[in-house]
Amino acid sequence: MPLRIEIVSPEKRLVDRQVDMAVVPGMEGDIAAMPDRAPLMLQLRGGVVALYEGDKIVDRYFVGGGFADMGAEHCTILADSAQLMSELSADDARDRLRDLETTWAQIEPNDTDAHDRLSREIQSVRAELEAVEGPASV
Amino acid sequence: MASLKELRGRITGVKSTRKITNAMKMVAASKLRRAQSQAEAARPYAEAMGRMMAELAAASRGADASSLPTLLGGTGKDQVHLVVVLTSDRGLAGGFNANIVRSARQLIRTLRDEGRTVRLLPVGRKGADILAKEYPDLVVERVAGTEGRDVGFDKAEYVGKKIVAMLEAGEIDRCTLIYNRFVNAMTQIAIQLPLVPLSVAENDNAAPAEAAQYEFEPDEATLLANLLPRNLQVQIFSALLESAAGEQGARMTAMDNASRNASKAIDRLSQKYNRTRQANITNELIEIISGAEAV
Known part of the structure; x- marks a missing residue:
């Protein structure tokens, strides 16, 4: 190898x-x-x-x-x-996703940097959820 | 001359002090081991990051300074300096914090003599207390240190983001980090590390053939722009780790000295106590004998 x-x-x-x-x-x-x-x-x-x-x-x-x-x-x-x-936890990821989405709703609409960063984080957590649960449940 | 009772009290007092310093020394020693293994564990990431940075910097070396990201090329000005000062949250660590503050003071004086504006970002309570008293107008924000827990990457992330935010807002032009580099338990050296603009280690002789063929996805500029803030955080993180190990080392040495001093003080006091006791007995004997002779 x-x-x-x-x-x-x-x-x-x-x-x-x-x-x-x-x-x-x-x-x-x-x-x-x-x-x-x-x-x-x-x-x-x-x-x-x-x-x-x-x-x-x-x-x-x-x-x-x-x-x-x-x-x-x-x-x-x-x-x-x-x-x-095998160590990932779906509940944990769901909590974090909820937090991020709350932040997402609060940030200034014209703060593009924050938007970019946050959307990347949200995508990452979504990918984590998807990886744990399979794509169907997201 | 002190009475026997007083001396006994003082001996007990110093003995309990020695117990405390001894315990603190033990705790510092085990924390030091932990901090060292943590620093060890963080090294591969920092090394790999350094390698990537060097490759990227080599790839974008052709570009002129103005097109480089601010973190690498600087703002083009040299007016406002941010000084990040890493100290511990707790005292009783010998000259650990005093060294850092002295180094910071020196840097501030030099920069001011050159006519630059200085801002301070103290990380850790001890340094923040002293600096806020001396330079109340300069302190931008006080960041708590590790508070006795393990150093987490989130702390470095926070400080890194803060620096980038200030840089992008045009509030600062340069940034220097002052921290204690851990050499061994006896020695910590106060280091002034320039963070912005970044000094990238040149690896011209290390496999330049491969460097030339690197592909980048996305392109160099985007990758560099994303890698730079991360690299800044990594540098702060490794400084935090060094500083944490240094703090425990300094405390261990300081407490070892304190315990030894306490032992010496106890010896001295016991000797004095015994002499006083002996003198008292002799006195009493003389009194009895001279009383008997007078009869």
Whole structure:
């Protein structure tokens, strides 16, 4: 398994292992990191990072946005926040979504920066909910 | 000469002080270990971030200064300086906070001599107390420190966002962070780190071939604009961690010294107590003997 994947959050390193492929949620669509790919830097949206060994997914992590640095032999994911999928809680995410939507209703309509930032956060939490519960319930 | 009862009281007093300083030393030592492992855990992110920043900065080096984001290129002016001062919330840590405040004072004086305007953003209660007393007009906002808990990234995020907001509102042109860098439990060095404009580590000799071929998604400018505030927060976060470890180290050393001093004081007082007791006995004996002789 020639690809070294690292998932690091500001507070700790979550993953450092060898895999065959990692599918990463890019801002403009999912991207697979495979051995011998051209170096790429991309911004991530909130979504699921899937680690593959052979054709099987061995682990799934949820990242709440961040950046990724891919090269021929490595893929480093700088996640704003990251968690193992099995550790996510739908109730927690729903609470946060509710808080964010309350804030959304309160901010100034012409404050575009705040809008952008908040909409990105809301999208990330929605993606988290979707990842936990499956798309049907959102 | 102090009476025996007084001396006994003082010995008990110093003994209980020694108990407290000893306990504080133990607590600081275990907190220091924790803070160190936390700093260790945060390192990979900061390193990876530094690598990405260097690549991006190299990729956008061709651009002229005015088209660079404000965080990297500065506002083009050099008038208003924001000084972020990291101190602890609690005292009893030797010269930990005094060092930082001294360094801040020096910087403020130099900047003022050059005719610049200075604003202060103290993080941590101790520094805020002193600075607010000395420079009441300069303090923009007081940010609470860690309050004895573990350092969370949200604190760094808050301070980072505050700096970016002030920068974008045109309230400041430059920003410097003053914090204690942890060397070992005995030594902390007060560091002045320029945050805005950002100084990116040049890695010209580190694999420039790969750097040239990097693809970016979205484009360099957008990526850089999004990465820069994050990088600022990461720098503040690692400073917070260093400062937290330094605080515990300084406290441990200070309390170790205090315990040792207390032990010495106890020895001295016990000696004095024994001498006084002996003198009293001798006195009584002399009185008895001379009384007996007179009969």
